[in-house]
Amino acid sequence: MHRRTFMAVMGALAASAALKPAMAEGKGTVYYMVPTLLDEFQTGSVSALEMFLKQVGYEMKTLNADNKTEMQQSQMNDTIALKPAAIILAAVDFNALKPSIEAARAAGIPVVEFDRQITSTPSDFTSVAGTVEIGYIAAEETQKLLTAKHGAVKGKVLQVLGDPGDPYTLDIQKGFEEKMKAFPDVTIISKPAMQWEASNAGTIVADAVVANPDIDLIFSHAAHLSVAAVASLEAAGKKPGDVMMMSSNGAPVGLDLIRKGWLNVEVEQPLYAQAAAVAMFMDKIVNKQEIKAGEYDVLGLKSTVTIEAWGPNIKIPGAAITKDNIDNPSFWGNLKPPTDTIKAVE
């Protein structure tokens, strides 16, 4: 009996040893530290990164930090012990993860910053649309919308932020307000939707439209906040077009609201291109080869790699989605992943 058990265990070990080379056939495992799975952009990023990395020979595993900095730090520490080919980090907190990035790199593991740029310490690669830049694009669109309504850039804007503890929303606000500063006739009322929770945004909008019936534009920092904002406007008897609306991140819900006439503009984060860029450069990152500055074509988008103090940084332009270009399949909110296979940068 004991001999039989012993033989069974040995057999299992031999089988697992035989399986290992097959599993390690690819170029290695890359860990993706996703900040949360409670938001469509982040869940979309998991599948996009997985798809593109597979195309260039990497397996991807995802760890969800549930928006908790300390959890992401622990995940980083655990992952360093596993010695993966690389770590892709979308940081919960832009500064708090600095020691973890340094520890990973000291252990010889390349770290890629995805979507959320960390400038306080070097990384091996950064792929961002630029959160501040999203604010810039939103400001440009605001100027166009207010001009179309009033003949000049003036009026009242309600800015519905995400959670005020999230640097992502604060960066968008920074970019937006920086560009809008040039227009003193525009009043911006900023309110945070705690924990990015939709009904909080709904309450803010319900109160704001009563207290400020002259609000021209509502700018929400995520498309799902716009859904609740629309519900509140509808409950207040408003119709599509009564109040101009804009949101950012390009989620499917935002595109849906444009099609229904509620939303004027959705500022897209080029999710597919951001993910594709990481995969295109992954060989160079893993093999610690030089990444050259210059222009690269990422899924048809002209993207620029610059060598910054924090390492190679690719910036992919965001886009303003309106009813005129909404059906463009490259917008991730249309949920049509690119069919072309990407190629690793040589």
Added chain:
Amino acid sequence: MTPQTRRRVEFILDNLVWFMLIFVLAVFSAFIPNYFQPAIFANIIEASSVLGVMSIGLALVILAGQMDLSVESVAALAAMGVGILFCSAGIGLGIKLTPAWLAVPASLLAALGIGAIIGLFNGFLIVKAKMNAFIITLAAYIWVRGLVVAISGGRSAQDLDPAIRFFGIQRILGLPLTAWIAILCFVAFSFMMMKTPFGRHLKMIGGNETATHRAGIRVSRNLMIAFVLAGATAGLAGWLLTVRTSGATANLGVGMLFNAFAAVVIGGVSLKGGVGSLPGVYAGVLLLSSINTAINLMGLPANVTQVIHGLLVLAAVMLDTFKQTIRRSLA
């Protein structure tokens, strides 16, 4: 102190949270521009509907000397369930029933059913298997939210069936039907707690479970019902949440548990059980909503609003503690 003065003081103490609400509304109306208007008061009542219904269930189990940390996640699961079934965009299946109004009872049944099943499961582990309520419901808080993420894949459902959405738009006396549902719930559950043997037994259990058991009251059965009711009301809160936001996202309702606890405590319900009333809880919910609305209307920097919110809640709870001190000195 004369008996008449004593009665007056006790009346004030019994209804202190309502006086606090009136005081706060008066101060906000006087000092915050645009606060004093019927539409803002309607917003306060409307915004209280989800939290209010959720707080009823939480108050029931706390009055019975138990704890339920799962209500927020249960509401989210019910909201996502209704969203997936009756929303037509995103991950919504867009189920259409004939006649169209059937979507209302069907969605309500789904939400209440989801909540009641989880309440029953919690109740079974706590009451029958004698496991710790805090741990069991904390676990449910985590796994139920996980289930929301798992079934939605992190994606959202939107464009709720117009027959259901009707409850968020249609108004009676300036209030949307969702607010009336919450008010009706408070009236019905207050009646149940004050006028039915079940309600009285629940408070007795919260006051002294052993004595209640010795008095021949079926403690286990009543506690099971309390957990099922907490789950079902959380399910109803989820239904209201879906109606209010015209859909469901994976993070819907996040943070509501703490507001529900704040409302219950401000409303005068003792966390030790046995003491408190549901009308007080409703006043607590309205008080929190008034504060939220005030913050929304004040031109404060976004990053300090959470501090102000917390401090105002703290002030309300301190006032409540002060009330308890006076009450003890009267005894």
